[in-house]
Amino acid sequence: MIRIAFATRNEHKVAEANRVLKEFGIELYPANVEKLEIQSDDLEEIARVAAEHAFKKFGKPIIVEDSGLFIDALNGFPGPYSSYVYRTIGLRGVLKLLDGCRKRDAYFKAAVAIALKNDLVMVFTGVVRGSISLEPRGAYGFGYDPIFIPEGFNRTFAELGEEAKCSVSHRARAFRKLGEWLASNKQLLSPNNLNDDSGGE
Amino acid sequence: MIRIAFATRNEHKVAEANRVLKEFGIELYPANVEKLEIQSDDLEEIARVAAEHAFKKFGKPIIVEDSGLFIDALNGFPGPYSSYVYRTIGLRGVLKLLDGCRKRDAYFKAAVAIALKNDLVMVFTGVVRGSISLEPRGAYGFGYDPIFIPEGFNRTFAELGEEAKCSVSHRARAFRKLGEWLASNKQLLSPNNLNDDSGGE
Numbered sequence: 001m002i003r004i005a006f007a008t009r010n011e012h013k014v015a016e017a018n019r020v021l022k023e024f025g026i027e028l029y030p031a032n033v034e035k036l037e038i039q040s041d042d043l044e045e046i047a048r049v050a051a052e053h054a055f056k057k058f059g060k061p062i063i064v065e066d067s068g069l070f071i072d073a074l075n076g077f078p079g080p081y082s083s084y085v086y087r088t089i090g091l092r093g094v095l096k097l098l099d100g101c102r103k104r105d106a107y108f109k110a111a112v113a114i115a116l117k118n119d120l121v122m123v124f125t126g127v128v129r130g131s132i133s134l135e136p137r138g139a140y141g142f143g144y145d146p147i148f149i150p151e152g153f154n155r156t157f158a159e160l161g162e163e164a165k166c167s168v169s170h171r172a173r174a175f176r177k178l179g180e181w182l183a184s185n186k187q188l189l190s191p192n193n194l195n196d197d198s199g200g201e
Numbered sequence: 202m203i204r205i206a207f208a209t210r211n212e213h214k215v216a217e218a219n220r221v222l223k224e225f226g227i228e229l230y231p232a233n234v235e236k237l238e239i240q241s242d243d244l245e246e247i248a249r250v251a252a253e254h255a256f257k258k259f260g261k262p263i264i265v266e267d268s269g270l271f272i273d274a275l276n277g278f279p280g281p282y283s284s285y286v287y288r289t290i291g292l293r294g295v296l297k298l299l300d301g302c303r304k305r306d307a308y309f310k311a312a313v314a315i316a317l318k319n320d321l322v323m324v325f326t327g328v329v330r331g332s333i334s335l336e337p338r339g340a341y342g343f344g345y346d347p348i349f350i351p352e353g354f355n356r357t358f359a360e361l362g363e364e365a366k367c368s369v370s371h372r373a374r375a376f377r378k379l380g381e382w383l384a385s386n387k388q389l390l391s392p393n394n395l396n397d398d399s400g401g402e
Contacts, residue, residue: 036239037240038238038239038240039238039240039281039282039285041285046240074290074294075288075289075290076289077285077286077289077290077294079285079289081240081282081285081286084242084278084281084282085278085282087276088275088276088277088279089276089278089298093275093278093298096298097294097297099297
């Protein structure tokens with residue numbers, strides 16, 4: 001099992017990543033590294049810069065993830081600032097913006113970046129298309145899960161629960177791409193780079 | 202006249218700053234420096250980090266400015282992300298969020314940071330309180346000016362025009378504090394630090 005640091009304090013994200021990465025023989029462990037998040041309309045750029053910065057602080061390969069909800073009728077809003085928007089106007093505010101709006105298409109996107117060396121950062125993205133519900137529904141998950149209905153379903157992420165979310169979610173898709181790529185490029189992960197303080201190899 | 206670089210490409214901002222700084226014997230000139238804007242709920246922190254970063258790139262004293270509109274009923278939204286929100290949901294979206302809302306209090310805030318040396322960054326803030334109009338009104342200015350009515354007036358910034366805005370605006374207030382401080386601390390601005398490429402002393 002290869003262990004790699006994941007710059008996050010969100011245990012749900014670690015668990016979601018590890019459910020996907022297990023089959024590739026990879027396990028992430030949370031690392032409390034100062035995270036630099038720049039302002040940009042481009043999730044990939046935010047993740048890339050954060051990974052470069054985290055590597056400088058941490059000195060070993062490290063993964064960062066950033067994600068957002070992009071609503072077509074709102075020109076992509078809340079996008080990279082989904083977390084801030086959730087904390088301020090909330091689900092009710094987002095639904096109010098869509099009041100009377102028939103076109104409710106949206107997508108969740110995740111960008112997962114891994115910094116392997118100072119100048120070697122790879123970014124993988126995952127997208128799940130869907131639509132915004134008329135009301136919040138369901139209790140599973142976090143953030144915008146209660147108002148997002150993934151394509152091919154008629155229930156929200158918060159109604160569907162862990163297993164369905166894990167099979168179609170943007171984050172799961174991005175981590176799957178990372179896993180596939182790492183499985184083919186293990187030589188980049190020299191063992192002495194990966195030892196963490198909390199356990200052996 | 203002391204000339205200092207201002208990391209912006211917005212000529213309106215340079216002009217607004219110079220109208221205030223003239224009386225302190227200071228003139229800003231626009232400098233095309235890569236700007237690092239972090240995600241934070243704290244405007245001062247965004248300006249401080251941007252100034253530190255700009256100094257590293259530029260090597261001479263440099264000023265950055267960041268500002269936002271904070272609406273009480275929306276928990277401060279759009280705040281530090283005012284520019285992104287303006288580009289996506291726009292004035293109409295912000296007004297829709299306040300539909301049926303009687304409490305329309307808001308404030309504009311600006312944070313002006315000057316980096317004088319690697320470890321010497323000073324931040325000055327300016328605030329103007331007011332309220333959000335029911336409809337956009339007026340043609341002067343930019344951004345949220347058409348929906349912001351400053352306290353003591355019954356017209357929006359976009360109706361009031363240049364002079365009124367310059368006398369009460371958040372940005373003018375922050376630059377005034379900077380000017381006052383610089384006037385008392387001129388020794389920090391050694392002349393050989395300030396020469397720019399576009400003119401002599």
